[in-house]
Amino acid sequence: MATKQKREPLSQERIVTAALLLIDAVGLAAFTTRALGKKLGCEAMAIYNHFASKDELLDAVADRLMSKTVLPSEGSWRERARALANSYRALARVHPHAFPLLATRRGTLPSAYGMYDRVFAATMKEGLDPFAVACVFRALAHYCTGTALYEINTTAAHADGSATELPPEVAASLPSLAKVAVYFTPTHFDALFQFGLEALLDGFERALLRRAAEQA
Amino acid sequence: MATKQKREPLSQERIVTAALLLIDAVGLAAFTTRALGKKLGCEAMAIYNHFASKDELLDAVADRLMSKTVLPSEGSWRERARALANSYRALARVHPHAFPLLATRRGTLPSAYGMYDRVFAATMKEGLDPFAVACVFRALAHYCTGTALYEINTTAAHADGSATELPPEVAASLPSLAKVAVYFTPTHFDALFQFGLEALLDGFERALLRRAAEQA
DNA sequence: ACCTGAACACCGTTCAAGT
DNA sequence: ACCTGAACACCGTTCAAGT
Secondary structure, eight states, X not given: XXXXXXXXXXXXXXXXXXXXXXXXXXXXXTOOHHHHHHHHTSOGGGGGGTOSSHHHHHHHHHHHHHTTOOOOSSSOHHHHHHHHHHHHHHHHHHOTTTTHHHHHSOSOOGGGHHHHHHXXXXXXXXXXXXXXXXXXXXXXXXXXXXXXXXXXXXXXXXXXXXXXXXXXXXXXXXXXXXXXXXXXXXXXXXXXXXXXXXXXXXXXXXXXXXXHHHHO | OOOSOSSOOOOHXXXXXXXXXXXXXXXXTTOOHHHHHXXXXXXGGGGGGTXXXXXXXXXXXXXXXXXXXXXXXXSOHXXXXXXXXXHHHHHHHHOTTTTHHHHHSOSOOGGGHHHHHHHHHHHHHTTOOHHHXXXXXXXXXXXXXXXXXXXXXXXXXXXXXXXXXXXXXXXXXOHHHXXXXXXXXXGXXXXXXXXXXXXXXXXHHHXXXXXXXXXX
C-alpha cells in the first residue's frame, strides 16, 4: 500500500536531531534554515511551525547536547566531579562544531536540571554547604568550558595548518614564550587538562576543609 | 582653507577602533559591514581594501581586545597570576559583547605574545619548568574564559528578565538544585570567582611543590 | 493544523568603473 | 591606491494561500 505522505511529519524532536547532525557535518556558519529544510525534506519555512525562530531552535540544540553528558552514580564528590568533567570535555570532542552553543547562549538548560540536582544532593550529603557546592561546581564547569573551547579552536587551526607553529622570528625574540608554547599543542591537551583538573580538585578539597574548620 | 577630503582616510587602526565601539554598542549579531561603513563615513566595500574579509577584521578586533589586558610588573607568580586573571575578567565586564570573540576564534593573538613572554620568563625564574608554566597559565586562562562567558550570558538573561529565577515547580521538585542555584546569580559572581581562583592557585602551589620534590 | 511559494528586507562579497 | 555603485548569491522571516 503506497502511502500518501511523502515524509513522516515534522516534530521538535526530529528537527533538533537533524539540526545537530547538520551542524556536526557542516559547522555553525553553514547551518542554515534552508539547508536544514532540505535535510528534512521540507521547505525552510515549515520549521517555523515548530520553533519561533532559528535562535530558539539553537537553544533546543544546546539543550539536547547538554543532555548527553553522563553523570556517574557512584563515588565521592571528588570522583564524581572528575568523571563529570571528563564527560563534558568528551562532548566537545564528539561535537566540536556544536559545543560553542553551550558556552555562548544565555540561559539555563532544563535538560540538565535533574542531573544537577543529583550531583548537588550527593555532594551536600558529604557535608558541603550550598555555597561550597556552588563554588566547586561552577569552577569545574568554567574550567572545562574554557578548556574545551580552546581545544576546539586550536585543533581546527592545526587541521587547516593556519597556526601550527610559532613564527620563527617570534620564537627567536621571545624565548620564554617559545619554551612554554611547545605545550600548547594538541599532543599535550590531555596532560594539561588532567593536571589542571587535579590541581583544581586539590585546591577545593583544602579550601573546603579550611572552611569547615572555621565554621566548627 | 577648506579641505577637499570629506573624511580622514581609512586605515586598519581606525577600522578596528570603530568596529570595537560598534560591537560594544549594538552587539555582535547587529555588527554589519554596512553599519560599520556608515559609522566610518564610507561604503561597506571600502573596508575590503584594508581587510580581506569580515572574519579577518574580527580577528583584528579580538587582538585589539586582548591587548587591553594589563600585566602587573611586580610580585610573585601567584600575585601576578591573580592580577592577570582579574584583569582578564574585567575585560569581559567592559566589553561583554566583544569578549566572546576571544573565546570563539581560532588562533594565537600576536598582541599578547610580549605579555606572555614576560609572565613566562618571570614564572620560570621562580623555579617552575616550562611544562608547569604551561599548565598553570592554561588552567587560569580557561577558568577565566569560562567564568567570563557564563557571567556575560547570565547577566544578559537577568537584564531582559528571561531567566531571573528557577521556575517554582522546578525548585519544588528538585530541592538540592534550588538550594545551590541561589548562588548562581550576579550578586554572587565576585565571591564565586575569587573562591575558585584561590582554590586553583592553592592547588597549583601544592602540585608544583610535589612535582619539584619528586624531581629533586 | 501543517505546509508551500512568493516576497521582503536584509547579509557578505565581487567587480568594473571612477578619482 | 583607494573608493563607489551596482550587482550576485545568499540569509532569516512574513504572510497569504493551499491542503
